[in-house]
Amino acid sequence: NAGVTQTPKFQVLKTGQSMTLQCAQDMNHNSMYWYRQDPGMGLRLIYYSASEGTTDKGEVPNGYNVSRLNKREFSLRLESAAPSQTSVYFCASSEALGPRLEELFFGEGSRLTVL
Amino acid sequence: QKEVEQNSGPLSVPEGAIASLNCTYSDRGSQSFFWYRQYSGKSPELIMFIYSNGDKEDGRFTAQLNKASQYVSLLIRDSQPSDSATYLCAVLDTGRRALTFGSGTRLQVQP
Numbered sequence: 001n002a003g004v005t006q007t008p009k010f011q012v013l014k015t016g017q018s019m020t021l022q023c024a025q026d027m028n029h030n031s032m033y034w035y036r037q038d039p040g041m042g043l044r045l046i047y048y049s050a051s052e053g054t055t056d057k058g059e060v061p062n063g064y065n066v067s068r069l070n071k072r073e074f075s076l077r078l079e080s081a082a083p084s085q086t087s088v089y090f091c092a093s094s095e096a097l098g099p100r101l102e103e104l105f106f107g108e109g110s111r112l113t114v115l
Numbered sequence: 116q117k118e119v120e121q122n123s124g125p126l127s128v129p130e131g132a133i134a135s136l137n138c139t140y141s142d143r144g145s146q147s148f149f150w151y152r153q154y155s156g157k158s159p160e161l162i163m164f165i166y167s168n169g170d171k172e173d174g175r176f177t178a179q180l181n182k183a184s185q186y187v188s189l190l191i192r193d194s195q196p197s198d199s200a201t202y203l204c205a206v207l208d209t210g211r212r213a214l215t216f217g218s219g220t221r222l223q224v225q226p
Contacts, residue, residue, distance in 0.1 A: 031212070031213075033213055033214075035216075040123065040218060041218055042119075042121075042203060042216045042217055042218035042219055043159070043203065043205075043214075043216040044216075045211070045213050045214075045215070048211065048212075048213045050212055056211065058211065058213060059215075090158060090159075103149075103161045103164070104149075104151075104159075104161070104214060106158035106159055106160070107158060108157075108158055109157075109158055
């Protein structure tokens with residue numbers, strides 16, 4: 001059982017280039033999330049998808065777009081990368097039933113460097 | 116802006132001691148609280164969650180919640196060097212139905 005799988009694990013971009021981070025979960029979870037983690041900043045929510053067909057902005061959405069392709073897959077796109085987007089990106093999923101959020105399951109992270 | 120505050124540390128304790136990690140949050144309406152552990156270079160993993168005021172124990176870990184003071188803590192008894200990691204406090208943002216994380220406290224357990 002793979003859980004949450006992110007690709008690529010490492011990527012180096014030049015300023016202005018575009019790329020897509022892929023995320024897939026095999027736990028049949030309804031909700032999926034993209035976070036970024038910078039040193040000393042903790043995890044900050046970029047976008048999330050509470051269910052298939054819906055996406056919403058998080059705390060730091062500027063410069064990113066997302067697509068919930070189906071229940072399993074949630075991709076994050078950087079249209080024109082900037083050095084400020086150098087970070088570790090984590091995809092996560094959860095069952096999110098009822099009024100309480102269940103455990104978040106995280107992928108291994110994608111380390112992105114923008115030169 | 117809903118905030119979750121943690122002391123960044125490092126918090127250094129000797130092996131076998133009790134480590135106490137603290138967290139405060141700004142959203143008085145928050146109902147669900149989580150502690151995640153993150154080893155260097157790895158992804159976060161859930162240690163405990165707590166929904167009600169008081170203490171919740173799981174093995175060597177105890178989570179404490181005081182909603183009136185907007186305060187959550189994690190106690191680790193009989194600390195081991197393998198507990199050395201960054202501990203992230205997280206609070207459910209009910210508006211977004213997503214977790215808001217603190218910046219984490221780095222714990223070092225000295226052998």
